[in-house]
Amino acid sequence: MELLIKNVIIDESNKPVDIAIENGFIKKIAENIVAPADRVIYGEGHVVIPGLVEAHLHLDKALIAGRLPNKSGTLKEAIEVTGKLKSTFTKEDVMTRATEAIEMLIQNGTTYVRTHAEFDPSGGFHGFETIMALKDKYKEVIDIQVVAFPQEGIFKSPGTEEMMHRAMELGADVVGGIPYNDTDAIAHIDLIFEIAKKYDRDIDLHQDFKDEYEGQTIAYLCEKTIKEGYQGRVSVGHLTTLGAMPDAELNPIIELMAKAQINVMCLPMTDLHLGGRNDEYNVRRAVTPVRKLRDGGVNVCLATNNIRNPFTPYGNGDLLQVAMLAIPVAHLGGADDLHTTLPMITENPAKALKLRNYGVKVGCEATLVVLDTKDYHNTILDMPERLFVIKNGHVTIELKRQLTKNY
Incomplete structure (x- = not known):
């Protein structure tokens, strides 16, 4: 042996x-x-x-919290601040920060990670290309899946659609998207499926990330997934709008999600920090309803999302900390619930990422x-x-x- x-x-x-x-x-x-x-x-x-499985991370945006702080702590300012900072990123800068973040993960027992690597016509591909290079560099100690991620939208950022195709040709593992940050969320979802089918790739979307549920598109995404025969091949991060829904409206959506075999990446560190900022009292947890999704047969994962940037100004790449936070936040501390938490950072994300022999x-x-x-x-x-x-x-x-x- x-x-x-x-x-x-x-x-x-x-x-x-x-x-x-x-x-x-x-x-x-x-x-x-x-x-x-x-x-x-x-x-x-x-x-x-x-080995721990980090199902949703942004390595290219890690460790920039001190450069231009998000003073309000809102999602709106996080997007604005990061947009300003991105123009200052160089390949060397992304390489240094992403390397430090990867080594945090490795030290903490993470052996698989799915990272969203973004690009747009103004910033180009240097961040994406750097993450692809790191995927190869660290392949002996951590498996990295790279998601082609259009953070600034596709239709509202002309030229991005062509870059999505180029990213797939450069070796991206997964097609990413962000319907709520584009001019037409439905058209955005349709285009993501078109690209995914062309290159036979899975899909991972930033989905319905806000405090209220009006205008959410998760039901359409589920219907589209079933129509295209993509059951089990679609993951969503955030999905915080579901936390604002009464059961009478929520339960049919959970049933539809289970039918479409949607994987959900709950991101408690980010969503707690950014969510509920306009609530004057009884401030909401602002996370997706983990227990209800779990009990409804949906594959639920816990993930980090960001490490010390305007979206999440803390974290050290330790998934056990994320899980520990989720226990009180998502009411997972009961005797019948606690044992379901560890699989949310091991078996469940392994299923979502299609890991073999895990x-x-x-x-x-x-x-x-x-x-x-x-x-x-x-x-x-x-x-x-x-x-x-x-x-x-x-x-x-x-x-x-x-x-x-x-x-």
């Missing part, structure tokens, strides 16, 4: 097992495996989970995280350090503690 991990917890039974890894895959899971191995990790009863099972890719906790039920609550991060059978991160004797 290349690697043998001894005495670890891999599920809610809290029963210790060993994990044998060969040729980058999990070969065997059992008690007391006896086999020669190039390296043995003694787990000492710690929890092992599959999980802690025989035959799966040996992409694992050893956590500094010994109770599977407390995986998020303990906010444990990552003791080891393993990608395809190779240790990429190893936490070493040393006590200095100074007494």
